[in-house]
Amino acid sequence: MTLEHKFNRQVEQVAVSDIRQFDIDVSEIPGIIKLTLGEPDFNTPEHVKQAAIQAINDNQSHYTPNPGIPALREATVKYFNSKYHLNYEPDQVITTIGATEGIATALQTILNPGDTVLVPTPVFPIYLPITEINHGQCVTIDTSQDNFVLTPEKLKATIAANKEKNIKALVLVYPSNPTGVTYSRQQLQDLAQVIRESGMWVLCDEVYAELTYSDEHTSLAEFLPDQVLLVSGLSKSHAMTGWRVGFLFGPEDFIEQAIKAHQYLVTAPTNNVQFAALAAVTNGQEDSLPMKAEYLKRREYLCRELAASGFEVASPDGAFYLFAKIPAKFGTDSWQFVRALAKDAHVALIPGASFGPGGEGYVRLSYAASMEDLETAVQRIKEYVNQK
Known part of the structure; x- marks a missing residue:
């Protein structure tokens, strides 16, 4: 055959x-x-490494709950809520295998065949292939003439020019890879008005949030908690790229569905790594x-x-x-x-x-x-x- x-x-x-x-x-x-x-x-900070070693010595080598150990989920929302003025509950976060799995889980959860994702460019290209693998399509928005920032006017124009498409989500990455450009609080508030009216999801990749130089980082989730799917992690903030630990936040109805995608992608996060992450978000606020x-x-x-x-x-x-x-x-x-x-x-x-x-x-x-x-x-x- x-x-x-x-x-x-x-x-x-x-x-x-x-x-x-x-x-x-x-x-x-x-x-x-x-x-x-x-x-x-x-x-990686020494106290984080020692927490992982202790977890191994304590035989933390078994399956954990699919979205992560409860102590880590609780400590993670406290950490992010405190830093970025958010109001997440522990059941609104999933511990993922790096931010990459968080992105994949989020897009798999929301996309139906033919759905459109808006992607401002230049951008790290990961969002496009993951969208395509999930039978979605991307519309890119060139921001190079606007100092590499998506303006409300350009977002409105893009939505108007694609009325025939089912625009499901917008990707927003800041501070940006590759430009290092980020958004001010006012710029995010202005964008939030357009996004709120559209009803679309926003996949916010804020993994570089702690490496913001001029002003304090503002999360779009502060303004649009019911529409933002917030992806972050410890790779950049705590020099933990190889540990592969990330977080996916969102409204409860989204998390309820995302846990399924996450479960069938990875089952659960690595056990001892979660205890290292717990040390990072509990005692490593200034790391x-x-x-x-x-x-x-x-x-x-x-x-x-x-x-x-x-x-x-x-x-x-x-x-x-x-x-x-x-x-x-x-x-x-x-x-x-x-x-x-x-x-x-x-x-x-x-x-x-x-x-x-x-x-x-x-x-x-x-x-x-x-x-x-x-x-x-x-x-x-x-x-x-x-x-x-």
Whole structure:
């Protein structure tokens, strides 16, 4: 018997991440300095590591409740409610396998075939393939002419231009990967008015919230608790990328359905990791501050040095990325630029084209790297730019 179609068509249409593939490819270059991936160069706080060790010694190696251990859910809502003026209850959060699983669970829970998700770009591309795998479609909104911020006017115009589509959700990522741009409280309040009228969900990825530099981070969930699906985690705030622990918050009726998607994706979060997370949200409210201070120094250094080399840099108010416009003499082909830079200068950046409409002509630099590496990278970039 011959199968009519061997694989899921939606999965077949999704490409492997070109960001991760490029990172793998350039790793073969001797002496390369990679400013490619968004991974803190700090270690997980000691008290968090010790909590995991204690959990292992206590034989915490069994299944937990699907949405996570009750103590962690309770401590998590206290942590986020306190930091961001929210009003979640413990039954309004699911502990996920990183923020990525939170995104996948949220979209799987709300999407029906043909539903449309609005995605402001440039953006980390994960939201598009997950939407497509769940039989949805994406409409991108280029924000490059609005300082990389989605304006209420552009959101209204996009909704009006897509009246024939069933717009189910808007994705909002801030502080942003790749630009580092975030939203002010007033900007969010203005957006909230349009979103409220539309009735759509908003998938808010706020995993970089604790790395906000200019002002205090404001969560859209403060204004639209019944429409916001809030995704966060400890990867960036507590340098826990490899632990894979995230959180998905939402209204009770959403969480009731999302638990099903989560259950059949992963069963439950890793047991001992949840006890590490419990230590982080119970006793680690200030763990991000030393990292944040160091990132700020790196940001200031890179902004200054890149500007002197002819790059224009988007206003980076959070996260640990710079989105820099390639000097005019190199044209706008970002893939060509980063490949040549890696080959000739042994510095690896990510091309802006990887982040969708509005990204071409830019490169993303991650400053989640040591100052020593950043200084060497800057010197190499300067030499490369000046020689061309």
